[in-house]
Amino acid sequence: MTSAQNSPYAQGVSRRSLFRGAVGLAGVSALGIPALSACSSSSSKSSGSTGGNAGAATGTVTIGSNGSDQVPKKAFADLFAAADTATGLKTTVNTVDHNTFQQNISTYLQGTPDDIFTWFAGYRMQFFAQQGLLHDVNDVWDKIGGNFSDAIKAQSKGLDGKYYFVPDYYYPWGLFYSKSAWAAKGYTAPTTWDDFITLCKKMKSDGLSPVALGEQDGWPAMGTFDYINMRTNGYQFHIELMQGKQAWTDPKVKATFDHWTELLGYTSPGANGRKWQDAVAMVMNGQAGMCVHGLDQAGPQFQAAGKSDDLDFFAFPSIDPANGQDAVEAPIDGWMMSKKPKNHDGAVKLLEWLGTTEAQNTYLASSPNDVAAANNPDTSKYNALQKKSIQFVSSAKQISQFMDRDANPTFVSTVMIPALQKFIGDPSSIGSALSDIESQKKTIYAS
């Protein structure tokens, strides 16, 4: 009784369902047409022509933000108050909650988008650049290029080689644990797979669940896959696999799942029915030894329980010595410019400022679970975990984003999430599942 869809009329008489099905089909085909036309209507202006005016730009710049809950909302408010002072522009922030913002991004960009907006690095950004829904930001990078490392620069470019993204902050993925629980049992962080398994065995004999996993939402286990795959087969193979250039039927992928099967023997049972929050809580309360997660997930939860000082993490152990612990998974969030910004020069000026160390530190002052993407930020205000994160990521030879940011989003949500959940429920099923994944991948990446 709570919504119009549930009105007495909408309830299923078969004739009506049939009618609805027919209308639904019409809806789907209607959906395809604008999507296609959007691909062809790329109209990004050439970057050099208007870039020169940015220094003198004034007026209002609108910003689309997905930071709607308490901590990021305050961080954004502080950031743009500082932006007004530093740039002389007037900024207006349009805040939409995170889930809606992500789900609506396509209609948002085709409707009346703000001049600049928050988004993610990797294929998820390149996808919209390819559709012609973004304005390149090459002129911004002429100014801010020196602030960023090459690994981060590479993550900010579209497939056409132009810049579309200004990085703001990142957070690392690793194995998170409770310092007090480990100190009590005398555990130390392993660096190799064998030591890792030995530690798991010890935890099990101590009555702990060695690795906590909450896979109900579908995405948390992707971090584990990404790491085992990069450690087993190397960064290059992993990224090519994500981009659809390598086959899932390759024996190398099977090797990844074999390692994971071994680890599943030490993973908390019933993972598919558990929220990731509960997995982190198991680690926090000393029921589980560790969990593969990002600082953005483990951090706020320890913080909310007043246990920030008890949280620590270490790098995923090496499997093949040739790959060592080189690659680090560190999703980067940042800014993009919409196709036709109302105030292009103002948007460029604002993005130039957002790409500075000063701006990023302003944001992070109220968000202690992320790290500034710009080089050499003033670390005096960082907590221990943030300092460790910088060292952790800057020592990485390669940076990956996350499966749902590096690969085709449709492929990940319709194929990989069910496949991973099935694997976690029944590891022996993966042999036949891989050929299914490969055939579905071919269809989705080709479309």
Place this chain on the structure above:
Amino acid sequence: MRILGVRPARLSLHAFLILTSLVWLVPVVWALYTALRPFADTAKHGYVSFGGSYDVKNFTDAWSQADMMHFFLNTFVITVPALVITLFFASMAAFVIARFRWRYNVALLVLFTAGNLLPQQAIITPLFRIYTTIKVPNWMSDSGELYDSTLGLILIHVAFQTGFCVFVMSNYMKTIPGEISEAAVVDGASVFRQYWQLTLPLCRPVLAALATLEFTWIYNDFYWATALISTGDKRPITAALANLQGEFFVNNNLVAAGSLLVAVPTLIVFFALQRHFIAGLTLGSSKG
């Protein structure tokens, strides 16, 4: 055979009723219970536990963090005009369908009700295109088009809700004796006067019933508000609830408190119009 002077059939009926009411009550009561506990306690003990402290801090936090006053006002600005316009239009259409015999009588009723069979999701893509194409003056919508405007949202609610209201109201008006209208015609009353001064006052129960239902539906709408509004500050209260959830971290206790607060206005409206609600619905449906 009787147990304690009660027939077994009656006993099992009441056992069933008690059980059913429990099934409905448990989630609400649990939400209330969770909302009264701080996050740190549930994180430590789990949601199925007792102990720790209990207070209303989640409620006050939800109120201020989600800026609920602002979004309640947004909802009010959308719901009230949409409701009034829907009932006004629907009553006029229903009057014609119920009181006049002409060739396209049934076709007209079908036209109004058929729209309700359409799932909203099916028309969203063309609607989105239409809304971004129709330009309106800036004093009506600061986006300059129907998309991302309160006006656009009110219009789509009116369009979608009118059909159902026409159906219910025309059925209700058919139960009003036709002789009353005939007497008015003999006395020389115009068609508008028959509608406005004669029929509408007699429709008070059905108007109250529909007002309750429609208020709840329009109030609870999340779909249109999400699809057709891109500015966060213009969205209704149902969307503000989502503002309490973070990218990763979700304080479920806070969300529970927020959800309960958002449910309050529909309860107020329901209890205020409860008597009319039941009377109006049964009266309307008794003759079709």
